[in-house]
Amino acid sequence: MxxxxxxxxxxxxxxxxxxxxxxxxxxxxxxxxxxxxxxxxxxxxxxxxxxxxxxxxxxxxxxxxxxxxxxxxxxxxxxxxxxxxxxxxxxxxxxxxxxxxxxxxxxxxxxxxxxxxxxxxxxxxxxxxxxxxxxxxxxxxxxxxxxxxxxxxxxxxxxxxxxxxxxxxxxxxxxPKDEDEEKKKKKKARKKADKKKAEKKEAKKADKKKAEKKVEKKADGKKAEKKSARKDKSGKD
The missing domain is CATH 2.170.270.10 (SET domain)
Structure with missing residues (x-):
């Protein structure tokens, strides 16, 4: 076999x-x-x-x-x-x-x-x-x-x-069969921990990206306000 x-x-x-x-x-x-x-x-x-x-x-x-x-x-x-x-x-x-x-x-x-x-x-x-x-x-x-x-x-x-x-x-x-079972348990626990760590890392990355987009959006908003203010000023002149 x-x-x-x-x-x-x-x-x-x-x-x-x-x-x-x-x-x-x-x-x-x-x-x-x-x-x-x-x-x-x-x-x-x-x-x-x-x-x-x-x-x-x-x-x-x-x-x-x-x-x-x-x-x-x-x-x-x-x-x-x-x-x-x-x-x-x-x-x-x-x-x-x-x-x-x-x-x-x-x-x-x-x-x-x-x-x-x-x-x-x-x-x-x-x-x-x-x-x-x-x-x-x-x-x-x-x-x-x-x-x-x-x-x-x-x-x-x-x-x-x-x-x-x-x-x-x-x-x-x-x-030894009992040793094999113990190894399997440890390996499973390690994989679970690694998965959790990877998920946490991805979540942190997503939060960072979200925060960056928020800052970018805010900056774009300020640029738009300045542009609008300049346009208004130009119209008055």
Missing amino acids: PSKSPISAGRDRDTLQSPEGEEERSAPGRTRRRIQMRRSDVHGNGVFAVQDLAEGETLIEYKGEVISWKEALRRHPHDPAQPNHTFYFHIDDGRVIDGNVKGNDARWINHSCEPNCEADEVDGRVYIKALRNIAAGEELNYDYGLIIDEPYTPKLLSEFPCWCGSEQCRGTLLT
Whole structure:
């Protein structure tokens, strides 16, 4: 069964690579190369910062063909030798982004239990954002947050090994189900706060524009009065 979260098929040293140095150009407001795909010491291919990246930056969109879960099941597996490793990314509306078709370098980003990035879904599109400042040369990673409905037996856990090497490493790509729920709650609360902040900013902008129009209208009124007064004076003369 394909996963409902991205599992990089690039973990195998012998898997097909995308062109070395493929550049992501879709991240908003950027033209300079900031990230690059190359071989990773963690496993297989990885994506690295080419320049210093700031916390909160949108680095790359996870691209691919958007398909139904039924179609994802039909296509599975991408690699029969690694049935648990796919380029699928499950999105909130139940559909799946298949990074193996029309995908980009985002599909090569490795998992970490102590990530420096996160995957953020906005209107059905997934963006990888920096969780902290990232120095040039650092490998990008995020927590895949893989959840499987069946019980987490030692055998199942061993089928999804993690090689991130962090002090917080769980030893598996599978996320504890209670931890996943907590993450979802925090993410939802953060999105709600961000939305409220954006709305407040827009309201402030609208009020400023309204005030400017009021001042402009008042100034136009004064100009009209002066013009009328000059006309009256000219008529009397």
